[in-house]
Amino acid sequence: xxxxxxxxxxxxxxxxxxxxxxxxxxxxxxxxxxxxxxxxxxxxxxxxxxxxxxxxxxxxxxxxxxxxxxxxxxxxxxxxxxxxxxxxxxxxxxxxxxxxxxxxxxxxxxxxxxxxxxxxxxxxxxxxxxxxxxxxxxxxxxxxxxxxxxxxxxxxxxxxxxxxxxxxxxxxxxxxxxxxxxxxxxxxxxxxxxxxxxxxxxxxxxxxxxxxxxxxxxxxxxxxxxxxxxxxxxxxxxxxxxxxxxxxxxxxxxxxxxxxxxxxxxxxxxxxxxxxxxxxxxxxxxxxxx
Amino acid sequence: xxxxxxxxxxxxxxxxxxxxxxxxxxxxxxxxxxxxxxxxxxxxxxxxxxxxxxxxxxxxxxxxxxxxxxxxxxxxxxxxxxxxxxxxxxxxxxxxxxxxxxxxxxxxxxxxxxxxxxxxxxxxxxxxxxxxxxxxxxxxxxxxxxxxxxxxxxxxxxxxxxxxxxxxxxxxxxxxxxxxxxxxxxxxxxxxxxxxxxxxxxxxxxxxxxxxxxxxxxxxxxxxxxxxxxxxxxxxxxxxxxxxxxxxxxxxxxxxxxxxxxxxxxxxxxxxxxxxxxxxxxxxxxxxxxxxxxxxxxxxxxxxxxxxxxxxxxxxxxxxxxxxxxxxxxxxxxxxxxxxxxxxxxxxxxxxxxxxxxxxxxxxxxxxx
Numbered sequence: 001x002x003x004x005x006x007x008x009x010x011x012x013x014x015x016x017x018x019x020x021x022x023x024x025x026x027x028x029x030x031x032x033x034x035x036x037x038x039x040x041x042x043x044x045x046x047x048x049x050x051x052x053x054x055x056x057x058x059x060x061x062x063x064x065x066x067x068x069x070x071x072x073x074x075x076x077x078x079x080x081x082x083x084x085x086x087x088x089x090x091x092x093x094x095x096x097x098x099x100x101x102x103x104x105x106x107x108x109x110x111x112x113x114x115x116x117x118x119x120x121x122x123x124x125x126x127x128x129x130x131x132x133x134x135x136x137x138x139x140x141x142x143x144x145x146x147x148x149x150x151x152x153x154x155x156x157x158x159x160x161x162x163x164x165x166x167x168x169x170x171x172x173x174x175x176x177x178x179x180x181x182x183x184x185x186x187x188x189x190x191x192x193x194x195x196x197x198x199x200x201x202x203x204x205x206x207x208x209x210x211x212x213x214x215x216x217x218x219x220x221x222x223x224x225x226x227x228x229x230x231x232x233x234x235x236x237x238x239x240x241x242x243x244x245x246x247x248x249x250x251x252x253x254x255x256x257x258x259x260x261x262x263x264x265x266x267x268x269x270x271x272x273x274x275x276x277x278x279x280x281x282x283x284x285x286x287x288x289x290x
Numbered sequence: 291x292x293x294x295x296x297x298x299x300x301x302x303x304x305x306x307x308x309x310x311x312x313x314x315x316x317x318x319x320x321x322x323x324x325x326x327x328x329x330x331x332x333x334x335x336x337x338x339x340x341x342x343x344x345x346x347x348x349x350x351x352x353x354x355x356x357x358x359x360x361x362x363x364x365x366x367x368x369x370x371x372x373x374x375x376x377x378x379x380x381x382x383x384x385x386x387x388x389x390x391x392x393x394x395x396x397x398x399x400x401x402x403x404x405x406x407x408x409x410x411x412x413x414x415x416x417x418x419x420x421x422x423x424x425x426x427x428x429x430x431x432x433x434x435x436x437x438x439x440x441x442x443x444x445x446x447x448x449x450x451x452x453x454x455x456x457x458x459x460x461x462x463x464x465x466x467x468x469x470x471x472x473x474x475x476x477x478x479x480x481x482x483x484x485x486x487x488x489x490x491x492x493x494x495x496x497x498x499x500x501x502x503x504x505x506x507x508x509x510x511x512x513x514x515x516x517x518x519x520x521x522x523x524x525x526x527x528x529x530x531x532x533x534x535x536x537x538x539x540x541x542x543x544x545x546x547x548x549x550x551x552x553x554x555x556x557x558x559x560x561x562x563x564x565x566x567x568x569x570x571x572x573x574x575x576x577x578x579x580x581x582x583x584x585x586x587x588x589x590x591x592x593x594x595x596x597x598x599x600x601x602x603x604x605x606x607x608x609x610x611x612x613x614x615x616x617x618x619x620x621x622x623x624x625x626x627x628x629x630x631x632x633x634x635x636x637x638x639x640x641x642x643x644x645x646x647x648x649x650x651x652x653x654x655x656x657x658x659x
Contacts, residue, residue, distance in 0.1 A: 049555070049556070049605035049608075050608050050613055051534070051537070051539070051555055051556070051608070052537075052613075053536075053537025053538075053539065054537070056535065056536055056537045057537050071614075072614075073614035073618045073620075074614060074618045074620065082614070083613060084613055084614050084615060084616050084618070085613035085614070085615060085616070086615070086616050087615065091607075092607060092613070095613070096616055179537040181537075181539040181541055181555070181556035182556065182605070237616070238616055239616040239617060
């Protein structure tokens with residue numbers, strides 16, 4: 001069976017053009033927007049007293065095992081929320097609350113190949129055990145390393161904060177926000193929280209980092225998050241990575257789409273492969289001559 | 291005067307002029323038990339006191355409110371004021387002495403000479419150091435002078451109350467008199483501190499009686515506080531601890547959580563950073579007679595730099611080990627070299643097994659042939 005070179009290249013070009021055309025509409029160029037009904041949390045580290053009432057409340061609200069006599073030291077298969085400390089010279093400089101950030105453009109949702117992760121009602125990112133195949137790509141994809149896997153279980157689950165969606169549905173606040181004695185973490189709509197954070201900065205700019213022009217972590221970081229942070233120290237010291245304004249998913253998409261832009265690279269690759277093939281066949285025909 | 295129907299003990303009662311042996315023994319045993327010593331020690335205390343081996347005590351007052359003396363005299367157990375006088379021989383005490391002026395000065399010098407090197411010097415109140423210590427003078431001498439003279443001749447120096455221990459109220463900002471504790475004046479000698487505002491009388495009694503009976507001093511922490519009383523924080527033994535762990539806080543005085551007896555941490559309780567036995571040894575042996583028991587946050591009176599220095603509403607620093615760092619270290623079940631070594635061994639075993647099975651297969655083949 002023989003197919004001449006001309007016909008092969010023609011076929012490739014047609015397929016490439018089709019792919020290029022179909023890829024264009026999915027290209028995201030502008031910053032992700034919060035859904036209109038988005039809710040979230042605002043954690044003000046300068047108000048936190050480190051009492052860990054939220055850690056216990058989270059365990060109660062989500063029916064997770066463990067107690068504070070044997071306190072967890074990190075997020076895990078049975079800890080969705082944790083308070084950590086940042087020390088300077090042996091003294092606590094700031095506390096830090098860790099849980100899912102509920103990104104506007106979540107990397108976990110993009111990475112999940114079976115659609116177990118979804119950004120659902122109120123913009124909350126949830127995990128569907130019925131779909132999950134346990135590949136843990138979400139763990140690798142998350143820039144904040146939030147999703148945790150129950151390694152010790154025979155039928156393990158992915159565990160992460162779902163903003164107490166089950167409680168929001170019955171008109172209650174998330175467990176941690178209910179429990180906080182100093183209102184260091186509060187629940188509200190995304191727009192309200194953003195306005196609140198800006199108001200706090202306007203009132204007491206000296207309290208927040210960086211001095212001069214305080215920053216709300218999550219306003220733009222990683223494409224923006226529905227959980228917002230205010231702190232008196234560098235967010236990087238509190239374990240929040242410097243992600244830039246672009247989300248990890250958008251960056252990955254850009255790289256992928258860059259490779260396939262105009263389908264030039266694949267066409268070139270196949271052209272080279274085809275040329276090598278053609279040369280080898282010609283050489284074989286010359287020498288072997290079967 | 292409806293509230294005065296039941297006269298206060300020790301105030302309205304006629305002064306007791308003696309204590310029965312039985313009562314005396316009982317108090318000694320209670321004193322021993324409250325500081326965690328066996329009843330036999332209480333008996334030994336009583337014997338020592340009755341045999342006239344009472345230690346001489348010289349009690350110095352400086353910048354203070356006399357609250358420590360008052361609380362010592364007003365413990366609810368009957369006649370404790372009398373007993374202190376029977377258990378120890380107080381040879382100089384400005385509050386308790388009827389004498390005054392030259393007479394009492396004479397008593398001080400006599401006691402000091404007579405029991406030199408054997409008496410216990412108790413200091414109550416802070417010592418002002420600013421402007422050569424002129425802000426507290428007795429008989430024309432500064433507190434520094436008096437303490438240095440008496441302290442140098444004492445067998446043991448005990449600072450009772452927060453003022454004498456680390457400065458207390460007089461040392462509160464801006465500390466106009468430069469008030470310091472006895473420890474800062476008597477730098478060369480061991481000063482046992484019994485801080486508290488006021489100090490729990492049993493912590494003091496336990497220390498004095500241990501010295502009187504056994505001639506030893508209790509084990510001390512780095513701030514010279516007896517470990518039997520100040521070894522743990524209030525938070526560790528707080529009756530409201532369960533509320534703390536469950537995240538149930540009183541958020542305002544008089545709110546629902548406060549009425550239900552929830553944790554007072556959010557109101558500024560300093561229990562987590564204050565070392566004292568108040569939570570287990572209530573004042574005057576009256577159950578719940580201590581700040582947290584009465585619904586008020588601990589204000590950290592035994593701790594230097596907290597009471598009278600930190601605002602009452604300011605949240606206490608929780609014990610360091612309670613929070614993980616931002617990037618916690620995760621325990622590995624095995625180290626990298628160990629896993630490597632185990633891998634080598636496992637590989638060798640598998641390899642050996644494969645070779646052995648090959649040989650067996652060859653052998654079998656030979657047999658079949």
